[in-house]
Amino acid sequence: MSDNAQSPPPGSDDVFVLGTNDLGGGRPRPVNDALLERFVRTPAFIVASYAVYLILLIFFWNPIEAALGFVPGGFLFGTIGILPLAGLTFVNSRTRNARTGIPFYRDLLTIQETIQLVFVAVIIGTMATLILNLNDNLAESGLTINFNVLARDFGTEVSEGPDPRADWTFLQSIPVVGETLYNVPIFTPDTYFRALAAGFANTLRVVWLSLIFSTILGVALGIGLLSNNWLVRNVSFGWVEIFRNTPLLVQLFFIYNGVIRLLPARPGDALSFPGSIFLSSRGFYYPAVLQTPTSNYFYFPLIAGAIIGIFLWRWRLQVNERTGVPAHAFRYFAASTVGLGLIGFIVAFAVGGTPVLFEPPAASGFRFEGGASLSGEYLGLFLGLVFYTSAFIADIVRAGIQSVPKGQVEASRALGLKNFQTLNFIILPQALRLAVPPLINQYLNLAKNSSLGIAIGFADLYTVANIANNQSGQTVVMFVLLMVTYLGLSLFISVIMNAFNSTLRLKSR
Numbered sequence: 001m002s003d004n005a006q007s008p009p010p011g012s013d014d015v016f017v018l019g020t021n022d023l024g025g026g027r028p029r030p031v032n033d034a035l036l037e038r039f040v041r042t043p044a045f046i047v048a049s050y051a052v053y054l055i056l057l058i059f060f061w062n063p064i065e066a067a068l069g070f071v072p073g074g075f076l077f078g079t080i081g082i083l084p085l086a087g088l089t090f091v092n093s094r095t096r097n098a099r100t101g102i103p104f105y106r107d108l109l110t111i112q113e114t115i116q117l118v119f120v121a122v123i124i125g126t127m128a129t130l131i132l133n134l135n136d137n138l139a140e141s142g143l144t145i146n147f148n149v150l151a152r153d154f155g156t157e158v159s160e161g162p163d164p165r166a167d168w169t170f171l172q173s174i175p176v177v178g179e180t181l182y183n184v185p186i187f188t189p190d191t192y193f194r195a196l197a198a199g200f201a202n203t204l205r206v207v208w209l210s211l212i213f214s215t216i217l218g219v220a221l222g223i224g225l226l227s228n229n230w231l232v233r234n235v236s237f238g239w240v241e242i243f244r245n246t247p248l249l250v251q252l253f254f255i256y257n258g259v260i261r262l263l264p265a266r267p268g269d270a271l272s273f274p275g276s277i278f279l280s281s282r283g284f285y286y287p288a289v290l291q292t293p294t295s296n297y298f299y300f301p302l303i304a305g306a307i308i309g310i311f312l313w314r315w316r317l318q319v320n321e322r323t324g325v326p327a328h329a330f331r332y333f334a335a336s337t338v339g340l341g342l343i344g345f346i347v348a349f350a351v352g353g354t355p356v357l358f359e360p361p362a363a364s365g366f367r368f369e370g371g372a373s374l375s376g377e378y379l380g381l382f383l384g385l386v387f388y389t390s391a392f393i394a395d396i397v398r399a400g401i402q403s404v405p406k407g408q409v410e411a412s413r414a415l416g417l418k419n420f421q422t423l424n425f426i427i428l429p430q431a432l433r434l435a436v437p438p439l440i441n442q443y444l445n446l447a448k449n450s451s452l453g454i455a456i457g458f459a460d461l462y463t464v465a466n467i468a469n470n471q472s473g474q475t476v477v478m479f480v481l482l483m484v485t486y487l488g489l490s491l492f493i494s495v496i497m498n499a500f501n502s503t504l505r506l507k508s509r
Helices: 035-040 043-059 061-068 074-081 083-100 108-140 147-151 169-173 178-182 192-224 230-244 248-258 295-323 329-352 376-402 406-414 419-456 461-472 475-503
Strands: 271-273 277-280 283-286 288-291 356-359 362-364 367-369 372-375
Touching: 043 061, 043 074, 043 083, 074 083, 074 108, 083 108, 147 192, 147 475, 169 178, 192 230, 192 376, 192 419, 192 461, 192 475, 230 376, 248 376, 248 419, 283 376, 295 329, 372 376, 376 419, 406 419, 419 461, 419 475, 461 475
Parallel strands: none
Antiparallel strands: 271 277, 277 283, 283 372, 288 356, 362 367
């Protein structure tokens, strides 16, 4: 024991403080606090509390200005904005000082936290200065930032997606607050908010479908890049090089104007496929699925079967991890989903007939009647996003596969596994661990690249916001909403993919 060590005080069981040396710095102290105290110390609670503080500070900034008697600058706002963080840093510094005896000006953690505080203050102050200057310039020009514009009449038809003129009667069915929400001005038909909501729905329609198909195509191309077949390998290589090395905007123009617009325009001349499926320059037409009074008898068991199948999938993977017995997870998932779905179908049919009906489209004059459709603009954006993103995903998958040691492949062949089994059970599970992080970046790029739909006339969120901006002149309001919406969409994709990535981590036994 060192010379400066000392025995703990009589009756004390604190083994972490033996002198000036912080022997417990590398391990956590035992926690005996109440549940509420532990919750208050969680990072999520701290971040949420700080966000509420900033919102309240913005809301009460005008009374603060009146109380100070002068107009403070943005950097004063930044200084006031970091006060809670400064207080937390001070408390942490005092706590460490009581344990170690090291003064705050020599404590490395305190120095690092102070530097971070200054950086945060500069960032908040800079943003506040820019916003205050913008507000002053708009005031001098006779303009204001008015979010009430969202309740004004939009007056322009949104070409596809949910109808902004439809009445949201479903709000009234929400317990307690339903009637209040129904009477909120921005939720009334044909407002700017309703138009933006329709544009956002169109963005989601193209993004989620593009994510699925670009992943499937990208994985196939990535495997094809390493194929022993000369034709498959070179076709995959040519695809990746062409679509990865040309701008997405150029691809969108080519696909829309050079391919889709050259298709027959008349419904009678449209390309037809089995199953009442038609393709023309106006869009893609296919049978619509209609609900019947007995649909719920089918859908609820089907959804329940899928949920049970997910739990069975996880259970079989755990069994495989513990015992080495083949999981056959997909078989359990399929059996649960299909089995309960079949039971639901039989019950629905017994109660009142078939639970679903299919309505095929039919040519009628200069348009198709009935069925469901995807516009030509939707097809152009969808195909452009899929082709462009799949090229990057293919290179990621190729790199992930090549990162797997060759000894793994040789061992699988020694065990008598076929090529498909080697790829499915040996190579891809290991390659995914390296491929998922860069794959998340490509998913985020796809979501943001969907805003290029304005170039070919697709009525997505950006297109509708641009029209609203031209009509109202509220540029700041519209672009703030755009930034917040795309930020939220990107964060949602990141959360989902990071959760999936955590399931791929190696788990020690």
